[in-house]
Amino acid sequence: MPTDAYLTLTLLLALFVLLIKTKIPAPAIFLGALAVAMTLKLAPTAQLLKGFSNPGMLTVAVLFMVAAGMYATGAITMIMDMVIGVPRSVVGTQIRTLPPIAFGSAFLNNTPLVAMMIPVIRDLSRAARLPAQQLYLPMSFASILGGMCTVIGTSTNLVIAGMVMDAIGREGPGLPAVQAIRMFDPALVGVPIALVAIVFMILVGRFFLPARKNGRQSDATLRRYTAEFEVREGSRIVSRTLDDTGIVSGEDVQVLYIRRGTGILTNDLMNEKLTAGDLISFSADVDGMVTLWRTNALVPHLTLNPMQTERHTHHLVKAVVSRQSKTVGRRIADLIRDANTCQYKFVALSRDGQPVDGPLEETTIEAGDNAVLEVNDNFFYECQIDQDFALTKALKGFQLQRTDRAVEASLITLAMIVAVALGWMSMLNASLLASGAMLLTGCLPLHTAARSIDWGTLVVIACAIGLESAVTQSGLAGQIAALLAAMGGHHPQLALAVIFLGCSVMTNVITNNAAAAFMFPIALSTAGQLGVSFMPFAITLMIAASCAFITPTGYQTNLMVWGPGEYRFTDFVKIGSVMTLIVAVMTILLTPIIYGF
Numbered sequence: 001m002p003t004d005a006y007l008t009l010t011l012l013l014a015l016f017v018l019l020i021k022t023k024i025p026a027p028a029i030f031l032g033a034l035a036v037a038m039t040l041k042l043a044p045t046a047q048l049l050k051g052f053s054n055p056g057m058l059t060v061a062v063l064f065m066v067a068a069g070m071y072a073t074g075a076i077t078m079i080m081d082m083v084i085g086v087p088r089s090v091v092g093t094q095i096r097t098l099p100p101i102a103f104g105s106a107f108l109n110n111t112p113l114v115a116m117m118i119p120v121i122r123d124l125s126r127a128a129r130l131p132a133q134q135l136y137l138p139m140s141f142a143s144i145l146g147g148m149c150t151v152i153g154t155s156t157n158l159v160i161a162g163m164v165m166d167a168i169g170r171e172g173p174g175l176p177a178v179q180a181i182r183m184f185d186p187a188l189v190g191v192p193i194a195l196v197a198i199v200f201m202i203l204v205g206r207f208f209l210p211a212r213k214n215g216r217q218s219d220a221t222l223r224r225y226t227a228e229f230e231v232r233e234g235s236r237i238v239s240r241t242l243d244d245t246g247i248v249s250g251e252d253v254q255v256l257y258i259r260r261g262t263g264i265l266t267n268d269l270m271n272e273k274l275t276a277g278d279l280i281s282f283s284a285d286v287d288g289m290v291t292l293w294r295t296n297a298l299v300p301h302l303t304l305n306p307m308q309t310e311r312h313t314h315h316l317v318k319a320v321v322s323r324q325s326k327t328v329g330r331r332i333a334d335l336i337r338d339a340n341t342c343q344y345k346f347v348a349l350s351r352d353g354q355p356v357d358g359p360l361e362e363t364t365i366e367a368g369d370n371a372v373l374e375v376n377d378n379f380f381y382e383c384q385i386d387q388d389f390a391l392t393k394a395l396k397g398f399q400l401q402r403t404d405r406a407v408e409a410s411l412i413t414l415a416m417i418v419a420v421a422l423g424w425m426s427m428l429n430a431s432l433l434a435s436g437a438m439l440l441t442g443c444l445p446l447h448t449a450a451r452s453i454d455w456g457t458l459v460v461i462a463c464a465i466g467l468e469s470a471v472t473q474s475g476l477a478g479q480i481a482a483l484l485a486a487m488g489g490h491h492p493q494l495a496l497a498v499i500f501l502g503c504s505v506m507t508n509v510i511t512n513n514a515a516a517a518f519m520f521p522i523a524l525s526t527a528g529q530l531g532v533s534f535m536p537f538a539i540t541l542m543i544a545a546s547c548a549f550i551t552p553t554g555y556q557t558n559l560m561v562w563g564p565g566e567y568r569f570t571d572f573v574k575i576g577s578v579m580t581l582i583v584a585v586m587t588i589l590l591t592p593i594i595y596g597f
Contacts, residue, residue: 004474008042011470012518019511026511027456030463037466043473051465055428056162060155061458062431067109068452069438070413072445075406078296090134093124094202097135098142102194105146106153106187107417111454114143114557118564131211136565137572138201138209140557141549141579145197148543149190151183152420152427156512156545159461161427163468163520164538176527176534183420183427185535186542188594193543193586197579208575210567225348225372226256226281226355226363227289228301233276235297242280243270247295252288256281259359283355289348289372290316300374302332302346302360314374316347323367333361345374409443457513464517477521482529492532492597496540497588499523503544504580508554516545532597539595543587549576 015033018024038048051057097117104113117139125132147153151161160181167178231237237245248255248270258265258272259279265272274280279301282292292298293316321327327335332346349356349363350370356363416434420427438444444452471477499519506515523537548554552562552572561567 002475004040004042005476005479007040008037008470008474008476011036011040011042012467015467016506019514025456027459027463030460030467030514034463034466037470042470043466044469047469047473048466050166050469051462054159054162054462054465055165055426056155056158056160057458057461057465059152059158059162059428059431060461061453062428062435063109063152063155063158064453065435065444065449066413066416066431066438067111067113068448069409069435069444070108072448073405073409073443074296075409075413078406090130090206091202093130093135094138094205097121097124098138098198098201101139101142102146102149102198105143106149107413110143110147110154111556111560114140114560118560122564133210133565133567133571134206136561137558137567137575138205140555140561141201141575142194142198143557144546144548144555145190145194148546149184149187149194151181151186152417152431153186153190154512154542154546155457155461156516157186157542158427159465159513160516160520160538160542160545163465163517164534167524167534176524176532178524178534181535181538182423186539189539189587189590190543192590193583196586197582200578200582201575205575208578209571223350223353223370224283224285224355225289225350225370226360227284227292227348227372228279228281228360229292229295229298230301231274231276231278231280232297232299235276237274237297238276239273241271241273245274245297247292247298248282253282253284253292256283256355281359284348286318286372293347293374300345300347314345314376317373317375319371319373321365321367321369321371325365325367327365328367330365331361332363332365335365344376346371347374348372405441405443408441409438412437412441412443460511461513461517464511464514468517468521471518472521472525477525478529480522480525482525492527492530492536493588493592495526495530496536496591497584499526499537500540500544500547500584500587503541504547504584507545507548508551512545512548512555516541519545530597533595535595536591536597539591540587543583547580547583549579549583551576 011033015029018029019026022029034048037043038045042048101113101117104110118136121132121135121139124130125135147157151157164178164181168180237247242248242255247253255269257280258269258274259281260275260277280298282289284292293300332349335346346360348371349360351366351368412434416430419425419430419433424430425433435444435449439446439449499522502522503515503519506518519541523541524534527534527537546555548558550573552558552567552569558572
């Protein structure tokens, strides 16, 4: 083996050790490895730096902004809200959540998608009294499975597609013919795998996961509030009953009455069909009240002073009425404030830890009352000398989802997907146009666009692509490929299995982009030495590089649900090992049949 090949192998081993054993940020490790490769001249400088101009890497950067636009406008939240509803069992919840999540992940970055779904799953588990541990991890796995189905489904797929484009037309001994990977080429294998794996999770997966139910129980000693909300015009709950919507479940929230016009409804409220403008009075603890407030179909009834800001910028605060407050002894309905004072919506009120009797607007304020207010960002500044409240506390982590540009964002994203699927333009071109349209239409503020790009991920991708050149140019890829060909006895399917195994192991211990970049030249050389088509190897790499089910650190979405789900490492190992086996067997069997050697 040439000296450069030994040096490259040593460099890669050192890189793996640093990634696994140290807390040094991955971008720093990859930049250092690239600098060493350049210093040792393991490949031409232009080849080592080609990752920074690779179309796949640039497409990943732009798609971060497109996904951020879908997130910022609440488009995905609205779609999921319509699709999911409120199921009553773990199986029912998984049936309604996993397929839409997988479908969404096929076209959008799954990290923001899972970020949006975590609070949705949390609220569902609380409302239906379901064990959240049996919902979070399947959601992460579904997003990974969906990403396997299209070229834009994961950044790894884009990286591999970009390296395939670079390899087209490359001539040399032992190199196979290479063809471009189109938008839905991975779907021929990815969709059957996703379907089987999702069915497995729905039918069997819960037996591999803990079933600790939400530990929070409603208690009579917890403070309860009277909260009043109106049914919003055109919302999803119009013409449906409270029982159907799932807004009220368990002891967190109870319905007191419904006011429709001048009439008051008090009987069989859970089966009463709602109409736009209905005022619903609830008794709720603080968590239940927050869940009601975050429901897009409901708006607080009492607005004491018109608020000029958009609701998605508002927050909730808890406030205690002071003895010196001018509001003491006055009805809430009479508290119309001057335009120059702080603006807020009156959401809920509690007295001595209990909900108040009667309509909120008819309630007379007393010192010591606990109120929950919807406020804008200027509330604390404008009310700092206000004597109405003795104590105010922001309820952290709760904010309304913006929905005013959801339709525009959805149409822009759909147009991008259609343009690529029909071959009208490249993925990079379409995503650039889509991100520009998001900015021009106001779906995505410029500062949000800048923050949405994960620069660390881009650095890792660019450096990994550059190091792939060192693996190829040094002769290391050819040496490993020859070894694999000899081990497989010139059986390409066995070589495919070895490639899958190596890539899937690497993706669970280092980044999936790096695993794909390092295995790509080996797979390319192996296909060349076996004299077979590279297409089955390319698709296998795409799937294996995303097969990060066994460890919580193997994939970003696994890390995101690790904490909220209170999982142990062994929980990932148990269900992840079975998932990996399912994906591996189906990939190795299907890719040769569908794409042919």
